[in-house]
Amino acid sequence: MKDVHVKKSIEEINKKIKQGKAVVVTAEEMVDIVKENGVKGAFKKVDVVTTATFGVMCSSGAFINFGHTKPKIKAYKVWLNDVEAYAGIAAVDCYIGAAQVQEEDPLNKVHPGRFKYGGGHVIEDLIAGRQVKLKAKGYGTDCYPLREYEAVITIHDLRDAFLYNPRNAYQNYNCAVNLSNKTIYTYMGVLRPNLGNATYSTSGQLSPLLNDPYYWTIGVGTKIFLGGAVGVVTWRGTQHDPDVLRGENGIVKEGGGTLAVTGDMKEMSPRYIRGASILGYGCSLMVGLGIPIPIINEEMAYFTGQSDADIYCPVVDYGIDYPNAINRTLGEVSYQELRSGKIKIMGKEIPTAPLSSYYMAREIAQKLKDWIVKNKFTLGIPQIPLPTVEFKGIKYDN
Amino acid sequence: MANKKIKKNVLLIFSKDIMYNPVIYKLAADFRIVFNVLEAKIYPKQEGRLILQLEGTEEQLDEGIKYLKDQKVKVEILAEKIKRDNESCVHCGACLAVCRSDALQYDNETKMIVFHSEHCIACGLCEMVCPVKAVKTASIDMEI
Numbered sequence: 183m184k185d186v187h188v189k190k191s192i193e194e195i196n197k198k199i200k201q202g203k204a205v206v207v208t209a210e211e212m213v214d215i216v217k218e219n220g221v222k223g224a225f226k227k228v229d230v231v232t233t234a235t236f237g238v239m240c241s242s243g244a245f246i247n248f249g250h251t252k253p254k255i256k257a258y259k260v261w262l263n264d265v266e267a268y269a270g271i272a273a274v275d276c277y278i279g280a281a282q283v284q285e286e287d288p289l290n291k292v293h294p295g296r297f298k299y300g301g302g303h304v305i306e307d308l309i310a311g312r313q314v315k316l317k318a319k320g321y322g323t324d325c326y327p328l329r330e331y332e333a334v335i336t337i338h339d340l341r342d343a344f345l346y347n348p349r350n351a352y353q354n355y356n357c358a359v360n361l362s363n364k365t366i367y368t369y370m371g372v373l374r375p376n377l378g379n380a381t382y383s384t385s386g387q388l389s390p391l392l393n394d395p396y397y398w399t400i401g402v403g404t405k406i407f408l409g410g411a412v413g414v415v416t417w418r419g420t421q422h423d424p425d426v427l428r429g430e431n432g433i434v435k436e437g438g439g440t441l442a443v444t445g446d447m448k449e450m451s452p453r454y455i456r457g458a459s460i461l462g463y464g465c466s467l468m469v470g471l472g473i474p475i476p477i478i479n480e481e482m483a484y485f486t487g488q489s490d491a492d493i494y495c496p497v498v499d500y501g502i503d504y505p506n507a508i509n510r511t512l513g514e515v516s517y518q519e520l521r522s523g524k525i526k527i528m529g530k531e532i533p534t535a536p537l538s539s540y541y542m543a544r545e546i547a548q549k550l551k552d553w554i555v556k557n558k559f560t561l562g563i564p565q566i567p568l569p570t571v572e573f574k575g576i577k578y579d580n
Numbered sequence: 581m582a583n584k585k586i587k588k589n590v591l592l593i594f595s596k597d598i599m600y601n602p603v604i605y606k607l608a609a610d611f612r613i614v615f616n617v618l619e620a621k622i623y624p625k626q627e628g629r630l631i632l633q634l635e636g637t638e639e640q641l642d643e644g645i646k647y648l649k650d651q652k653v654k655v656e657i658l659a660e661k662i663k664r665d666n667e668s669c670v671h672c673g674a675c676l677a678v679c680r681s682d683a684l685q686y687d688n689e690t691k692m693i694v695f696h697s698e699h700c701i702a703c704g705l706c707e708m709v710c711p712v713k714a715v716k717t718a719s720i721d722m723e724i
């Protein structure tokens with residue numbers, strides 16, 4: 183991070199927030215501010231830019247401690263609403279993964295499977311305060327004699343329930359198409375044969391890591407909006423890879439960085455955390471996540487001012503290439519093109535559909551902005567930076 | 581008002597005793613309804629199914645539909661078959677990827693996925709893909 187020149191520190195910005203003087207805008211609003219005021223002017227004007235994303239994020243789950251039973255049990259198998267949680271942690275701790283499917287689900291036996299209920303739904307049900315059936319099995323020890331336990335619980339009965347997502351907020355992602363001659367059912371949605379349609383999944387100009395492409399302000403300890411509550415970035419996410427293709431504006435043109443995030447489910451809202459069933463693919467979790475970005479220097483004003491027209495993603499074939507691990511892209515498209523509803527690939531015009539909700543992302547960015555403006559939320563100071571790559575500079579006029 | 585043209589998608593089911601009767605052309609000839617065939621399935625000697633888009637005034641459509649029913653054609657108004665729970669919908673767009681009619685559209689201003697039920701052909705695909713089960717289909721008997 184030696185190449186980062188901090189001209190306005192997070193401490194200074196926090197002071198302004200507490201005094202009610204901080205200027206906070208969403209990443210969407212920042213695009214116009216930079217257009218009107220130039221990068222330098224925008225840097226002087228704006229203190230914080232809020233970003234957000236809302237969509238299906240695999241690699242999500244929750245640590246749950248259901249409290250000691252009487253007599254005590256050392257649970258080695260646990261189910262919540264018949265969805266198995268991993269119990270090999272401690273006596274009454276378990277981890278429920280969003281992708282775990284309910285027992286007896288027919289999976290893909292009749293293709294495409296519906297995957298009606300899984301770990302993501304358990305997480306939503308808990309957050310919504312709905313009743314959940316807890317079942318645990320022990321093998322009996324001198325200190326934990328109980329062998330079986332069953333109870334109907336709500337989140338209030340749980341000692342702890344922490345959302346713990348090892349990989350969220352992918353910096354950028356593929357636009358998916360299908361070159362094969364049959365309809366396919368993927369985690370990128372239903373893709374019709376012979377380039378019948380295209381899907382894409384980030385919130386583009388509003389997306390957290392696309393606004394901080396070198397991770398100068400987002401690091402371990404950054405406070406975030408997670409599922410309606412205050413959460414935190416706990417580490418880089420799995421598969422975090424800063425060393426990817428970047429445009430001249432520094433913004434990644436493929437996957438790139440990821441975040442591991444945590445928050446208290448007892449404070450979350452079912453509006454921003456939803457269980458998801460993905461046809462033919464499996465269960466997952468929709469996560470609403472927002473990150474405030476302090477505008478510490480002019481470059482950050484430049485990055486946050488980039489719009490959908492300046493952000494590109496690769497077009498990947500999920501019919502043949504992706505399942506066979508063939509690394510090939512069919513070209514790149516901007517988010518502006520994707521949002522227009524049509525793109526041109528291999529000479530063919532095809533309709534596009536988003537998979538992550540810009541509508542909800544916008545709501546979250548706005549909400550986070552309100553929190554900061556009303557002094558309900560100050561910025562976390564990153565303690566450990568995320569792995570990054572050298573910054574080679576960007577060009578801007580004023 | 582009465583002369584305003586509207587569009588309605590309907591599913592017509594012809595049982596085997598009436599399936600070869602000439603009734604459809606009457607919609608145009610007698611009721612001045614413009615129709616578009618959106619889908620047709622004929623199961624020889626068992627049943628015929630047609631999805632039509634009808635265009636005409638409210639009155640013309642009502643009379644045309646009444647005529648079809650009098651001819652023992654089973655008529656289902658497709659706009660009533662698919663319901664979206666707008667509280668539950670998160671506007672992700674998964675349904676947009678599968679819709680073959682103009683019923684689902686992405687509004688690039690509001691960023692919402694807008695549902696125009698009058699264009700819906702009740703194929704049920706959006707119900708199958710919606711990750712949060714925000715779409716409900718009223719059962720149409722698809723079996724024969």
Ligand code: SF4
Binds near residue numbers: 671672675
């Ligand atoms: S798939 Fe479901 S949640 Fe997503 S936009 Fe369509 S109806 Fe709404």
Ligand code: SF4
Binds near residue numbers: 675706
């Ligand atoms: S049922 Fe759904 S997918 Fe099918 S036409 Fe109607 S809106 Fe489109």
